[in-house]
Amino acid sequence: MKNRQWLLAAHPQGPATHDTWRLAEGQVGEPGPGQILVKTHWLSLDPYMRGRINPGANYTAGVRLGQVMQGGGVGEVIASNHPGWKVGDIAEAMTLGWQEYAVLTPDLPGVARVNRVDPKLAEPQAYLSWLGMPGITAYIGMLEIGRPKPGDTVVVSAASGAVGQIVGQIAKMSGARAVAIASTDEKLDYCRSIGFDATINYRTTQDLRAAIAEACPRGVDVFFDNTGGPIHDAVMMNLATFARVVICGRIAVVDKPADEDIGLRSSARLIVTRSTVQGLVVFDWWHRREEAIGRLASWNRDGRLTFKEDVLHGFERVPEAFVRMMAGQNFGKQLVKLVEA
Amino acid sequence: MKNRQWLLAAHPQGPATHDTWRLAEGQVGEPGPGQILVKTHWLSLDPYMRGRINPGANYTAGVRLGQVMQGGGVGEVIASNHPGWKVGDIAEAMTLGWQEYAVLTPDLPGVARVNRVDPKLAEPQAYLSWLGMPGITAYIGMLEIGRPKPGDTVVVSAASGAVGQIVGQIAKMSGARAVAIASTDEKLDYCRSIGFDATINYRTTQDLRAAIAEACPRGVDVFFDNTGGPIHDAVMMNLATFARVVICGRIAVVDKPADEDIGLRSSARLIVTRSTVQGLVVFDWWHRREEAIGRLASWNRDGRLTFKEDVLHGFERVPEAFVRMMAGQNFGKQLVKLVEA
Incomplete structure (x- = not known):
């Protein structure tokens, strides 16, 4: 064999x-x-x-x-x-x-x-x-770092991706508004179908920073970042006061060495908004896998989580x-x- | 009159x-x-x-x-x-x-x-x-965001400045190593005289990132950033796992518009190290002014805080x-x- x-x-x-x-x-x-x-x-x-x-x-x-x-x-x-x-x-x-x-x-x-x-x-x-690593990543990233409150605005990059689509649905369950950023209208249509309130196609949008400001008139309370790069910069310029930023992935720049990820540092926005930015590696939270799977499965049974x-x-x-x-x-x-x- | x-x-x-x-x-x-x-x-x-x-x-x-x-x-x-x-x-x-x-x-x-x-x-x-706004900034930034533990390495930019010199002394009181970054050897001599363990002159150092790595062989656990800019980037490349970064000031880039603060985004280091970056505005903590002043004054009486x-x-x-x-x-x-x- x-x-x-x-x-x-x-x-x-x-x-x-x-x-x-x-x-x-x-x-x-x-x-x-x-x-x-x-x-x-x-x-x-x-x-x-x-x-x-x-x-x-x-x-x-x-x-x-x-x-x-x-x-x-x-x-x-x-x-x-x-x-x-x-x-x-x-x-x-x-x-x-x-x-x-x-x-x-x-x-x-x-x-x-x-x-x-x-x-x-x-x-x-x-x-x-959704019952595995991407689901647990979304679950922990939102519950432990993003911490959305009812009325918050949550922006997700790569929103139709493995992690992003769960993040958006957890945002909705938490009473927050969910804004999707993705690369095609087809992906964004899917995002709307699972509950996202607003969508931004970053490939066809001329001024991404302005588009996010329009979609998030009171600013971004939770930014769940799966891409890094220019999308990251555009969202960072729209943070609300005391925002939480989950640095989960950086697929837009992952092919570059770490010291070549050049762009906006956003330090002015971080001070002005007193925001918190935190890197997430889900394996740190692997001891909570059973809890996460149990919760994700129950949400799926209730019809609140699709994938x-x-x-x-x-x-x-x-x-x-x-x-x-x-x-x-x-x-x-x-x-x-x-x-x- | x-x-x-x-x-x-x-x-x-x-x-x-x-x-x-x-x-x-x-x-x-x-x-x-x-x-x-x-x-x-x-x-x-x-x-x-x-x-x-x-x-x-x-x-x-x-x-x-x-x-x-x-x-x-x-x-x-x-x-x-x-x-x-x-x-x-x-x-x-x-x-x-x-x-x-x-x-x-x-x-x-x-x-x-x-x-x-x-x-x-x-x-x-x-x-x-030291009993006013800079002192309270250092006090809150270290106690609430930096949270140094015994054995941690704390790096401070603008280390001889109004906030930085207090940050270094609180680092030492907390049992941490304190590393000063400043612009002249005279300033760094002063930093050593108040307890900093190591010093880096960023103007005369060729490779700042390597110098920080040498001064912090186990990485940087707390980065109290008063400058932003290239110093920020060099420290971010040296973060230890679960580091805390206090974004307190950005004097190196403050004259530029916020959307022109271009440099290293550090997202790879943030994920790899699971670090937390948080903006600090001391006035959010003004309700703790009396507590901070009381503590700072007692440290000064004890001879643990000079200025x-x-x-x-x-x-x-x-x-x-x-x-x-x-x-x-x-x-x-x-x-x-x-x-x-």
């Missing part, structure tokens, strides 16, 4: 391309004591993965050349040497990697833990999107899925489905 | 100059019911005043052309129509203005209140420096004092003394 794998072929300078990885065939491993063998059904593509293929250090170790590309996914247990897991169980793991089969150690601590997928709660791939996926089919398309996600060509959470039902 | 006053003559484009104000002679007012007449002894020059002479709105209303320049000071009550104040009392007021005599209403709320100077606590001009002033003499030198303070040519808290003992 062969195990196809995508290995890191080069640390990209600038955007990743299909040549960033190469397809290889390895062996399927044997689960040792306390381990399981998982067949990958779904892989998740997320912007944080761009940071993992830099040669330098990020908040966690990156992928070395020749290693299997890191990435989370969902799969089926096809062999088990762990008393708590049996064949046929569905597992979600951040440590799955871009491969068709993985030997995993379920009881590792924290982010490395293998999580059980409850098929009664949702389709298994939900554990990669849009963008699925490509076939293991060979994983790099393509990553590249299009980084270019903003996906519409909804980017997934790859390996095994068709 | 004549009342010399400095009136705003022009909203400066770029740095303020002597021509930003013009000297005028007005009448000395009569205190109405509940008012006092104060003869100015000391005037305080502070960077926040630059924001007050912009034509646009800041966090509070600015000075209009032809109006007396705003600014705090200390003076002696020479006539009173208020039961709680008598001739000879010493008063401190943010509302004194650049004039030799002022009619004040002591019982206005908040920042507009006239404060009593306790001559037993300190020299009266201390109420403009350096830079005094010019004569009312005619007030604009000159402002211009040199904005250019960083002062050494210690900039004051003007109007009445010699």
